[in-house]
Amino acid sequence: MKWLGRLAIAVAAVGGVAAVYLGLVSGALPVDVGVGRRTRRLGPQTVDIAAPREVVFDVIAQPYLSRSTRAMREKVRVLERGSDMVLAAHFTPIAAGRLTATTVETVRFTRPQRVDFRLVRGPVPTVVESFQxxxxxxxxxLVYEGELGTDGWALGERWGHAVAARWEATVAASLSTIKAEAERRAARR
Structure with a gap:
């Protein structure tokens, strides 16, 4: 019978580790203890777009400042809106689409030259980014740059590298979408 108790403890431990991992990956369990903080650079990623700067800015700002398409509502939900800043939840499919990571960020607009993002809740304690x-x-x-920070010394740094790889891939896909839509709009003019 002792083996049954040990098995139950082992299953509970594995389940607990899995729950923490899923919580971190999905952003549901944000960890910000401020101990052993490590930061790493995001980007730069540069995209040349055959469209005027105002058009590109409007494409970036549309899901936040005006009506968004149904497809964008599945990716971004504005939680609070001000005159030059919004608080928005971003939804990113992970684990081959079986899970969704949710990040909450402030998005600040400086028309027509800059959009700044600051993480409020997500898989790491801090991310600060900009589209210039x-x-x-x-x-x-369009130049994307940022900084991602994690806690927990070397272990947190390893987590940060894993998160940053996925984060930058998601940004690259967004930049590609922005380029295509801005060039489409510019061609219609």
Whole structure:
């Protein structure tokens, strides 16, 4: 009978570790203890877009400042809106679409040259990012840069590298979508 008790403890421990991992990955269990903080750079990622800067800015700002498409509502939900800043939840499919990571971020708009993001809740304690929009010839150069921070010294740093890889891939996909939509709008003008 002792083996049954040990098995129950082992199953509970594995279940607990799995629950913590899923909580971290999905953003449901944010951990911000401020001990052993490590930061790493995100980006830069640069995209040249054949569209005026104002058009690119409008494409980025639309899901936050005006009506968004049904597809965008599945990715972004504005929780609170101010004159130049919103609090928004972002939903990202993970684990081959079986789970959804939810991050909550403030998004600040400086028309037409900049959009700043600051993580409020997510898989790591801190992320600060920006989209810088500069006129580039007849089009726009969009530069993404940021910083991601984790707690827990070396273990947190390893977690940060895993999160950053997925984070930057998600940003790259967003930049590709922004480029396509801005160029489509510019061509219609």
């Amino acid at each position: 929009l500069d006129e580039h010839g007849a089009g726009t150069r």
